[in-house]
Amino acid sequence: MKIGYRSLYVTAGVFVCLLISFSACLTASAVAPSSAFYHKFEPPTLPPVITLFENTPLYSDQDESVDPWATLTPQDVETVEAEKDWYIPPQSGDPGKRWIMIKTTWLGKMWIYLDYDRIGTVKPADTNIALIWPAALYSEPLKDALTDVVLSQQTVHCNAIFFTPNGSSAYRIETSWLGDQWLVNPNYILLDMEILNREMTLPTETLRMEDWDAAHRMQSPSEAHFIPSQTVFALEKTVNGEYYVRAGDGSTFWINPAYAQPVGAKEINETIELNKNTLVHLVPTASHPIFGSLTPQKVKAFQQWDAPDGNRWFRIHSWNGDLWILPDN
Template identity: 30%
Template sequence: MKKKLILLFAAVLFCLQLKVAEAIPEPSKLSTVITLLEETPIYTAPDETIEPIGALAPQNLQVIGAEGNWLTFQKDTDKKWFKVQTWMGADQWIHLELRRMGFIQKTDMGIWLSKETRLNDSPFSDSATELALSPQTVRIVARYQNKFQSSYLAETWAGEKWLIDAENHSFPVTIVNEQIALSTTTSKFDLPVPYDGDNGVLQPQIVTSFEKYNDWYHVRTASGEETWINKKFSEPENIHRTDESVEFHTVTPLRKYPNVYENQYGRYCSSNGESL
């Protein structure tokens, strides 16, 4: 009798194990590292009806799988199950919004903001504050990247705050302190790109550059005016004026700047074909 009870118990236990195995579908393959931004419950199975076995503190975490339909979603706040590797093993699950499947990378760089930029308490837009930065250069100490957006962590007068999608209106700059002699008339620009056109000209003078983006210099004139210049967008030196007649036999485009031209895609290029 005792032997029969033991065999019956073993059979019931085996059936329960089979049901548990059937209840947890095989996860989709996924291998990535994410940064948890807040304390996150952890489960032994992708099921919120069971009690979590604990919580993970904010940290970098290895993801090794995901629920089968994790790529099917309507918005970035949809929650999906992800299988993770922790110090407790590889059979742990977390339930995260898709937008939280991102990674924070430390950095140290300056960016120039071309327009007013809202400050946020997290890398996500629903954490916007009432504070904003006017166009200026700020120091970036970290970047958060997920499949939906990129956010910068900036040092501000209000402490460290997040700038969301600032890449759309910012330029990475290098701080310089350089005197630049403008020997000819040089066009000035509101942005360090030529596509919106120039905003007047600077007459020959010495200007001070305080930051640089590629071949573009952010300069300050003696009168205190700040503007962007690129010496390719200036009159060439040693111009010899003449009243000679020139005959053209084909349609010839006119250029405002002899050292650059606009290609068929509407992009300005230097004489060697490089985009500006």
């Protein structure tokens, strides 16, 4: 409700009514916030099963000062409930441990006092992980289990994943000299890599990428480095279709068949009239990257490619390099 200067001339009774109505609106807003701005907090669910990584004492109550009834060896245990606010990360002065009630086969329901970071479940996995950056190894899926070993960029096999309610993950990998070790919240990894180890023919000029996602980060055509048609040795493939390959000279890099000059393009020498602003593409087989647009004008095209969807693309010489356009699209 908007109250302007004219409100000064209303009668006292009406003025009081306005104030009461305005106050009621404010009270209602405070009690029942708009659903567009208010979201009820939903705490994470306690995992139905928790994996114990070390010998863990059992207590009949939430009191660590008394002697435990027994000790569990490392194993998976079924949970029942947890102390209030168990899911809140440790703060300053917090011991960092949480009480979790579990089921046992011989003592019934008992309590364990578990480090917050140990509340989670290990599930088997069978996947390959590419380490794009060097990664430290951990003896357990915990920050305080850091070893002095750091793996260089490589692809490793993962046989289990540790899931926690707060959303963090750790990956158990196989090493030839230390056995199973863990990657804890590793930076810059690629999951579910497919091992290929086979020859791969690149039928046309293909974009060479130093990183798997270089095409997505390209700012100008001058950053594009196309290599000629050749046969490379494909080592691995990501779930999105990028390949890590080795060329004949031994160099390794990334390619994506979508970022290549199209097969079947033919040489032409035509003038194309653009009737409206036209986007400029690096290649016609990928929606990105796009390097601006051309205003309505006439341009010279030296290549033409008819796409399977019926669209006719043209390659032109521009001040920004040799690029592709789709007129009147």
